[in-house]
Amino acid sequence: MSLPSIVGFWTNLLQISAPAVRVALRRAPVRVESAGPCGQTRLLGSWMQKQQSTSRQFRLILVYTVGVFPNQEACFMHLGICIEGNIASGKTTCLEYFGKTSNIEVIAEPVHKWRNLKGHNPLALMYQDPARWGLTLQTYVQLTMLDQHVTTMTSPVTLMERSIYSAKYIFVENLYRSGKMPEVDYAVLSEWFDWIMRNIHVPVDLIVYLQTSPQTCYERLIERCREEEQVIPLEYLEMIHQLYEDWLIHQTSFKVPAPVLVIPADHDVQKMFCQYEEHRGKILMGSK
Numbered sequence: 001m002s003l004p005s006i007v008g009f010w011t012n013l014l015q016i017s018a019p020a021v022r023v024a025l026r027r028a029p030v031r032v033e034s035a036g037p038c039g040q041t042r043l044l045g046s047w048m049q050k051q052q053s054t055s056r057q058f059r060l061i062l063v064y065t066v067g068v069f070p071n072q073e074a075c076f077m078h079l080g081i082c083i084e085g086n087i088a089s090g091k092t093t094c095l096e097y098f099g100k101t102s103n104i105e106v107i108a109e110p111v112h113k114w115r116n117l118k119g120h121n122p123l124a125l126m127y128q129d130p131a132r133w134g135l136t137l138q139t140y141v142q143l144t145m146l147d148q149h150v151t152t153m154t155s156p157v158t159l160m161e162r163s164i165y166s167a168k169y170i171f172v173e174n175l176y177r178s179g180k181m182p183e184v185d186y187a188v189l190s191e192w193f194d195w196i197m198r199n200i201h202v203p204v205d206l207i208v209y210l211q212t213s214p215q216t217c218y219e220r221l222i223e224r225c226r227e228e229e230q231v232i233p234l235e236y237l238e239m240i241h242q243l244y245e246d247w248l249i250h251q252t253s254f255k256v257p258a259p260v261l262v263i264p265a266d267h268d269v270q271k272m273f274c275q276y277e278e279h280r281g282k283i284l285m286g287s288k
């Protein structure tokens with residue numbers, strides 16, 4: 001490599017934003033798989049995967065590649081952050097806050113789809129008769145969440161409400177453990193979920209967990225007054241809470257796909273907005 005091209009390489013490298021370099025470094029062995037304009041890095045990525053190595057040298061090779069092909073930086077720039085928490089914990093309010101105050105793309109949970117699928121309301125049906133309709137709702141939740149995960153994003157940071165992971169690890173699990181989902185339905189959903197995990201890359205860089213008490217959620221749920229949810233007792237929120245705690249805090253139930261940033265969320269809205277400001281930098285950098 002001649003001197004000008006070495007200089008050009010470093011200039012290119014420096015022009016890449018810090019988050020992009022960090023993402024490239026962190027994801028080097030697994031994330032370089034986009035086709036099309038990323039052809040060169042794809043080859044390098046699969047070679048690196050074969051090496052099964054996360055060594056600094058290999059990762060630097062990747063950053064070099066980004067530097068030499070700066071027009072491909074979009075492949076590495078994107079950070080996906082999921083906002084997790086119990087029902088009515090304040091996820092939508094959090095999303096709206098960041099959506100208004102920064103250049104972040106926000107993706108709300110597609111509840112409207114779950115409430116109206118060609119004139120049917122799978123969410124209401126599930127609450128009325130979970131044993132009959134749990135599989136129906138959760139199959140559709142899994143599909144719509146996957147659709148959101150794989151949608152191409154244009155901005156460097158996306159905040160997404162919940163994830164395909166919580167759909168399975170929290171809501172499907174809750175139906176099954178509480179005896180409201182037959183074993184065969186659980187097995188079918190699990191097969192689908194495992195197939196997706198094996199065959200489709202579902203990237204998450206950071207999980208922001210809004211940690212609330214079930215009682216707080218119960219009060220907010222009543223205040224929000226979503227028609228389908230009027231039948232939800234406090235005990236339901238307690239079970240969802242415990243599943244979240246085991247997954248994201250104790251990390252004893254299921255694999256956690258990304259680092260977890262925990263934000264206490266029992267506070268009033270103003271205090272929550274202050275906390276979001278305090279954590280803004282971490283959230284935008286995708287670190288806990």
Ligand SMILES: Nc1ncnc2c1ncn2[C@@H]1O[C@H](COP(=O)(O)OP(=O)(O)O)[C@@H](O)[C@H]1O
Nearest residue numbers: 087088089090091092093220224267268269272
């Ligand atoms: N920090 C808060 N304090 C009091 N009420 C809140 C707070 N955050 C949200 N709410 C209210 O609680 C209800 C549920 O909030 P929402 O953001 O929709 O929760 P989620 O998206 O997690 O279900 C809404 O009526 C909302 O206005």
Ligand SMILES: O=c1ccn([C@H]2C[C@H](O)[C@@H](COP(=O)(O)O)O2)c(=O)[nH]1
Nearest residue numbers: 086087088109111141166167171229
């Ligand atoms: O996998 C899922 C995800 C969500 N739900 C239910 C729980 C709530 O009633 C709504 C939306 O939740 P919010 O916390 O208000 O966003 O959908 C489910 O049953 N299964």
